[in-house]
Amino acid sequence: MDIERKIVLENQLDAIPRLAEAVEAFGNAAALPAKLVFQFTLALDEIVTNVITHGYPDAGQGHIEVTLQRQDGQVRAEVVDDARLFDPLRDAPTPDITAGVAERRIGGLGLHFVKTMMDSVEYHCRDGRNHLKLSKRIDE
Amino acid sequence: MQITSDKQDQDLVLRIEGRVDSSNAGEFEQALLGSINAGERRLVLDLGALDYVSSAGLRVFLMAAKRLGPVQGRMALFGLQPNVREVFEISGFTTILTVRDDLAGARAALG
Numbered sequence: 001m002d003i004e005r006k007i008v009l010e011n012q013l014d015a016i017p018r019l020a021e022a023v024e025a026f027g028n029a030a031a032l033p034a035k036l037v038f039q040f041t042l043a044l045d046e047i048v049t050n051v052i053t054h055g056y057p058d059a060g061q062g063h064i065e066v067t068l069q070r071q072d073g074q075v076r077a078e079v080v081d082d083a084r085l086f087d088p089l090r091d092a093p094t095p096d097i098t099a100g101v102a103e104r105r106i107g108g109l110g111l112h113f114v115k116t117m118m119d120s121v122e123y124h125c126r127d128g129r130n131h132l133k134l135s136k137r138i139d140e
Numbered sequence: 141m142q143i144t145s146d147k148q149d150q151d152l153v154l155r156i157e158g159r160v161d162s163s164n165a166g167e168f169e170q171a172l173l174g175s176i177n178a179g180e181r182r183l184v185l186d187l188g189a190l191d192y193v194s195s196a197g198l199r200v201f202l203m204a205a206k207r208l209g210p211v212q213g214r215m216a217l218f219g220l221q222p223n224v225r226e227v228f229e230i231s232g233f234t235t236i237l238t239v240r241d242d243l244a245g246a247r248a249a250l251g
Contacts, residue, residue, distance in 0.1 A: 013163040020161070020192070038192075038223045045194050049162040097232035101205045109195035109231050116230050 003030045004069045011052045011062030011083070016045055019066065030070040036138060039117040040068070040077060046110030047079050047088075047132055055083025055130075070138075077134045085130060087123045143171045151247055152180045157189035160197030169200045173207060181213040184246045188219030198231055205237060214238075216246035 007022040009015040020041050027037030044066060056062045064081040088111050095108035114121055114134070124131045141158040152175055160168050175183065183204070201217075208215055216238040220228060228234045240246040 016161045016163045017159065020159070035223075041192070042194060042227070045161055049194065049196060053162070097230075099232075099236075101202070101236050102209060104202060104206075104236060106199050106202055106206075107195075109198060113195060113227070113230060 002069075002071045004067065005029070007066045007068075009048065009064045009066065011056050011064060013049065013052055015052070015064075016049060019044060019048055022066070023068065026068045030068075030075070032070065032075065032138065036075060036136065039136065040075060040134070043114045043117055043134055044077060044079065046113055047134075050088065050092075050110060051079070051081045051083050051130070055081060055086065057084065073138050074135050075138060079130070079132045081130050082128075083130060085125050085128070087125070087130075088132070089121060089123050141168065143168070145175070148184075148247070151182045151184050151250060153184045153186055153243070155186040155189065159192040160190065160200075161192065161194045162196035165194075165196035165200055168197060169203065172200055172204045176204060176207050176211075176213065181208070181211065182250050183208070183213070183215040184243065184250070185215065185217045186219055186243065187217055187221070187224060190219075190221065190224055193224050193227055195231075198227065198233060201233065201237060214250040216240055216249040218242055218246040 005026045007019060009019060023041045023044060024037060048064060051064060062081065062083055064079065067078045069076045092111045093108045095112055118134045119136045122133045141160055141164050144155045146153045205215055218240045220239065238249050240249055
């Protein structure tokens with residue numbers, strides 16, 4: 001069963017619960033395991049939150065598109081946005097998840113979740129836009 | 141998200157329900173750090189009805205723990221649902237924060 005959904009969001013953080021609802025609805029329509037739906041919800045939340053929080057320093061209006069697809073035993077998601085160009089895989093800091101409370105730095109965990117929970121994460125810049133692609137195999 | 145508080149002896153029990161993400165983490169921060177600013181030093185967080193937390197919410201738990209350290213405050217969490225537990229584990233937070241199974245365990249962990 002192939003199924004695809006597209007969600008268009010503005011660069012406001014109140015878009016995040018809407019994104020979560022849309023991923024949930026996609027998961028139901030595509031009959032995906034609950035755990036996989038949660039992992040995509042979290043990964044996309046973290047990516048889109050970063051885009052909204054850091055991507056529009058001039059506070060201009062932004063356009064973020066999230067596409068979800070179930071095909072060939074995999075779920076693929078793509079986030080395309082018109083924020084400033086930023087490769088999170090190359091340029092984002094890596095958190096030290098073994099540091100204690102006092103030494104532990106606040107932040108940087110979101111991308112760590114994405115990398116941990118997904119099988120693959122790829123960044124491309126195309127036509128002046130950021131494209132971030134995620135994929136994960138469905139374990140029935 | 142909904143937060144309800146219940147003072148049991150010296151312990152402040154905060155029950156966090158629903159979702160904590162980047163859209164409402166500021167509200168959670170105000171509630172949690174606000175109680176520390178108001179003088180609470182023994183915090184128990186009931187996460188039994190917390191369905192979802194992202195890194196924006198985890199940041200608030202860490203801020204509270206950092207704030208409590210220098211004032212000899214204590215904080216313990218209990219009732220983590222599987223998805224929430226996974227997020228805590230991937231972050232290494234189950235080792236730096238005090239996590240217990242139930243209310244009695246969490247209160248006992250405050251010493």
